[in-house]
Amino acid sequence: MRVELDEPKCVASGQCVMASPEVFDQREDDGVAILLAEEPGAELLDGVREAVAICPAAAIRLVEK
Amino acid sequence: MRRILVVGASAAGLAAAETLRREGYDGTLTLVGEEAYLPYDRPPLSKQILSGEWNPERLPLRARADLDALDLDLRLGHAATGLDLAGRTVLLADGARLPYDGLIVATGVRPRRLPGEGDAHVLRTLDDALALRDRLGPGRRLVVVGAGFLGAEAAAVARGLGTEVTLLEPAPVPLAHAVGEQVGRVLSRAHLDHGVDLRSGVGVAEVSDTGVRLTDGELVAADEVLVAIGSLPNTEWLEGSGLKVADGLVCDEYSAAAPGVYGAGDVARWHNPLFGTSMRIEHRTNAAEQGVAAARNLLRPDARKPFAPVPYFWSDQYDMKVQAFGHLRGHDEVAVVEGELAARRFVVAYRTGDRLVGALAIGMPPKAIRGWRQAVATGASWHEAVDAPPPSGASPRRT
Numbered sequence: 201m202r203v204e205l206d207e208p209k210c211v212a213s214g215q216c217v218m219a220s221p222e223v224f225d226q227r228e229d230d231g232v233a234i235l236l237a238e239e240p241g242a243e244l245l246d247g248v249r250e251a252v253a254i255c256p257a258a259a260i261r262l263v264e265k
Numbered sequence: 266m267r268r269i270l271v272v273g274a275s276a277a278g279l280a281a282a283e284t285l286r287r288e289g290y291d292g293t294l295t296l297v298g299e300e301a302y303l304p305y306d307r308p309p310l311s312k313q314i315l316s317g318e319w320n321p322e323r324l325p326l327r328a329r330a331d332l333d334a335l336d337l338d339l340r341l342g343h344a345a346t347g348l349d350l351a352g353r354t355v356l357l358a359d360g361a362r363l364p365y366d367g368l369i370v371a372t373g374v375r376p377r378r379l380p381g382e383g384d385a386h387v388l389r390t391l392d393d394a395l396a397l398r399d400r401l402g403p404g405r406r407l408v409v410v411g412a413g414f415l416g417a418e419a420a421a422v423a424r425g426l427g428t429e430v431t432l433l434e435p436a437p438v439p440l441a442h443a444v445g446e447q448v449g450r451v452l453s454r455a456h457l458d459h460g461v462d463l464r465s466g467v468g469v470a471e472v473s474d475t476g477v478r479l480t481d482g483e484l485v486a487a488d489e490v491l492v493a494i495g496s497l498p499n500t501e502w503l504e505g506s507g508l509k510v511a512d513g514l515v516c517d518e519y520s521a522a523a524p525g526v527y528g529a530g531d532v533a534r535w536h537n538p539l540f541g542t543s544m545r546i547e548h549r550t551n552a553a554e555q556g557v558a559a560a561r562n563l564l565r566p567d568a569r570k571p572f573a574p575v576p577y578f579w580s581d582q583y584d585m586k587v588q589a590f591g592h593l594r595g596h597d598e599v600a601v602v603e604g605e606l607a608a609r610r611f612v613v614a615y616r617t618g619d620r621l622v623g624a625l626a627i628g629m630p631p632k633a634i635r636g637w638r639q640a641v642a643t644g645a646s647w648h649e650a651v652d653a654p655p656p657s658g659a660s661p662r663r664t
Contacts, residue, residue: 212586229630
């Protein structure tokens with residue numbers, strides 16, 4: 201699975217970091233999300249799916265490879 | 266459970282539908298939406314859509330392929346008009362009767378209007394935003410009635426497009442009831458700095474073809490009027506159903522309104538055990554979180570979890586991003602705990618009773634904000650959170 205982040209849509213809420221801190225972080229200056237792992241391991245996918253669900257900008261997408 | 270019906274196809278309804286599938290529900294899943302559009306996002310309506318920065322093609326919440334993968338019975342352009350609770354059936358405007366085993370109510374809110382306001386603009390749907398966008402620009406005069414977050418964002422965008430903007434607000438300090446007077450003044454100052462004619466403490470008598478008549482008789486001339494005076498929950502279709510409605514669909518701490526019936530998003534008033542109070546939240550983040558929570562509790566009646574979030578909202582006004590956590594309404598005290606109000610870089614904390622109930626930040630790095638959120642989530646006392654060194658380690662400073 202590959203994670204896609206639509207950076208211009210991000211509203212810097214930090215919801216993804218709380219749902220999946222292994223895969224997401226935030227830029228220090230404006231809080232926009234950063235992808236730490238584009239192809240996270242299977243053990244991290246539950247957290248990523250949660251981030252996709254609660255992102256208030258619908259800026260995260262999980263794509264089946 | 267073989268038939269689940271989600272009424273409302275915006276952020277909360279979609280989050281519920283996705284969660285049901287993600288958690289293994291493979292029965293019939295019907296998603297009913299009053300608007301004809303595929304589920305789309307609303308916060309950009311008063312921001313990137315109104316400014317013209319984005320085309321409407323950027324608004325859908327999910328790619329078509331991702332929606333298709335949910336295998337939905339998607340019924341867009343259909344309003345729900347009634348609920349037969351005992352018979353477990355929802356009625357649609359076109360006469361259809363949809364039976365269900367499980368129901369999620371996510372019908373959202375609609376704008377409040379002024380009596381006799383005629384063809385004044387409101388801002389809730391994509392069509393609303395496009396209609397207003399086309400009327401903004403240099404040489405145009407916009408009067409915004411209501412300086413809440415929506416009115417303030419629209420005023421900021423309209424000003425950025427060169428529109429002459431007057432912002433009318435009945436309260437002495439805009440947003441003071443929501444975020445406190447100090448922060449309300451910071452936001453007011455930004456309007457004035459950007460050339461908005463902000464008039465606080467004024468009453469509106471009526472909207473006419475030529476502008477807005479104030480209660481003191483003055484006519485504020487306008488080419489366009491936007492009415493942004495809050496919202497009303499869409500619960501009329503539930504009247505007589507036996508479900509309790511009181512400024513929203515009344516739900517318990519699990520977001521349940523009745524056995525097998527859950528509420529989510531702007532329409533739902535539920536008991537948030539983290540704050541020990543009933544609340545109804547019209548913010549985008551809550552819509553998604555409550556949709557997820559309601560879906561899980563519906564699917565797992567034996568393993569339900571209370572819905573106890575720290576509410577979050579943000580607002581973009583001019584070059585400021587406002588971010589707030591917690592339940593700020595009805596707070597007893599506000600204290601500046603980091604930064605400077607005048608510099609528009611700060612964190613303020615909110616106290617209710619002896620508890621830290623929320624924090625609001627403008628222009629601060631994410632890590633500074635996260636610490637305060639964590640303190641709210643753990644139910645920290647005011648003393649340990651504010652009088653002791655705050656989470657980021659900066660020295661506390663009370664005003």
